[in-house]
Amino acid sequence: MWQCSAGGxxxxxxxxxxxxxxxxxxxxxxxxxxxxxxxxxAFTALVTGVSLVSTLAMRWAGRGGLLxxxxxxxxxxxxxxxxxxxxxxxxxxxxxxxAEIGVLLAFTTNTLTKCGLALSSCRGVFSARIILGLTMxxxxxWGTYAAQTLW
Numbered sequence: 001m002w003q004c005s006a007g008g009x010x011x012x013x014x015x016x017x018x019x020x021x022x023x024x025x026x027x028x029x030x031x032x033x034x035x036x037x038x039x040x041x042a043f044t045a046l047v048t049g050v051s052l053v054s055t056l057a058m059r060w061a062g063r064g065g066l067l068x069x070x071x072x073x074x075x076x077x078x079x080x081x082x083x084x085x086x087x088x089x090x091x092x093x094x095x096x097x098x099a100e101i102g103v104l105l106a107f108t109t110n111t112l113t114k115c116g117l118a119l120s121s122c123r124g125v126f127s128a129r130i131i132l133g134l135t136m137x138x139x140x141x142w143g144t145y146a147a148q149t150l151w
Contacts, residue, residue, distance in 0.1 A: 003104070006144040007137045014133045050080040055088060063094065067102050074106030075113050081106035104145060111138045 050073045057065035066088060073081035082103045089099035111134050118130040 002148060003100075003141045003144045007141040010137045010140040011133065014136055018129065018133070046077055046080050050077070050084045053084075055084070063098050066094065067098070067105060070102035071105035071109050074109035076110075078106045078110035081110075100145065104142065107141060108138060111135075 050069075053069055053073070057069035061068070066085065070081045070085050073084070085094070085099050085102035085106070088094045089096060094102075114134055115131050118127040118134075121127075122130075
């Protein structure tokens with residue numbers, strides 16, 4: 001739980017600083033839509049599919065299979081991978097400590113995907129800011145996990 005809190009606080013501080021900087025510089029804002037129904041349905045299908053694959057991977061290869069599946073699924077979506085790991089853990093088939101690693105692996109691989117997308121879709125200072133924020137959040141989450149584990 002502390003990992004999520006550390007990541008959230010880091011993201012919030014970074015977002016506030018970037019927003020303050022943008023408003024101070026007079027940046028224009030664009031308006032858009034919150035979501036599309038097709039995206040929501042695709043996300044639902046992805047969560048269901050990842051849950052199924054994760055459960056099958058664990059039955060086939062044990063905890064290691066689930067961790068590999070969670071890490072691989074994270075490249076596409078961290079939320080569905082985390083939900084699948086949490087589901088298996090809540091069912092009593094996986095220790096909480098192992099589930100934490102699975103969620104962190106999914107979060108890490110998803111962050112790598114986001115960094116790659118930032119580099120491919122925008123260059124220069126904007127992508128650097130995105131990658132900096134993502135890296136700060138990832139560092140806060142893993143740092144908090146390491147601190148909890150060591151102490």
